[in-house]
Amino acid sequence: MDFKRIEWIFFLVFLGVNIFLFSIYREGLQDESNVSYSDRTESLEKRLEKENIEHKGTFSTNQIEGYYLSGEKSNFYEVIQQKRIDQGDNNLFRYNTDIIENGMIRYPSSNYYIDPKNVETTLSEFLANPENVLYGNEYAYLPQFSNLTGDFPEVTVSQVYEGIAFRDDSAEIxxxxxxxxxxxxxxxxxxxxxxxxxxxxxxxxSTLYTEREAVETLYINSKIPSNSTITFSKLAYSCIYQIREKNVYVPVWFIGISSNEKTLQIEQVNAMSNTIITNNTVTRVENHG
Known part of the structure; x- marks a missing residue:
């Protein structure tokens, strides 16, 4: 095996990641300078009130810290095969389980119930059982992205890294x-x-932009319509970039905005650069060498 060639490939991969991150940083500086000259003579709350934009409580100015992260999608076929060897159980996750690309679908063999009055606790009990879920202790309940009403109720849980959850299909159940x-x-x-x-x-x-700054960025850029309600905000990691088998994640503010009882739009603000994410397409880069 040509180890020199492998070293060069890894060097080019990480060089590409750093160039991409630097371009995001420069874009953030430009957008930040544009926002800083806007009219801020009135408080954010006053400006929202004038346009009949409702919200609960005050917007946080806590300065949270986060990272650019990279990670690889787990191959559940390989994971389950290794678990069977480690535990000496060839039937582990053999039945009621469908392996799909980079994931799996599981049909519990026993009845498990979620109490809507105590979702987090009852859900934690289910996740904590290794016979139910692989890596269950790595996931936490996301109430903002769950739905217990309507004909198709669904609950979402996600992985968490140093106190910040993921809001990304690659890391959720x-x-x-x-x-x-x-x-x-x-x-x-x-x-x-x-x-x-x-x-x-x-x-x-890095120190991230605050909830208040993210909401203000949306307001200044006319992303919050008049006569609407800011229903929630959530800081979470989201995948913005793929290079070979690795995903690159950045902290993002997800802001829920409701214009009526039936419509909910979710705006996203990059918490590293305070820029609005308008395209949900993940950039994929292939290195050839």
């Missing part, structure tokens, strides 16, 4: 539920799981 006939509980019908492994910090920890 979506649990499909059905309403129990006799009480208020929800039965877990099946779940689809994706997982990211080998998470690495690409740069030193």
């Amino acid at each position: 979506s649990l499909s539920l059905e309403k129990h006939e006799t009480d208020e509980l929800f039965k877990i019908v099946n779940y689809t799981q994706y997982h990211v492994e080998n998470l690495e910090k690409l740069r030193e920890k």
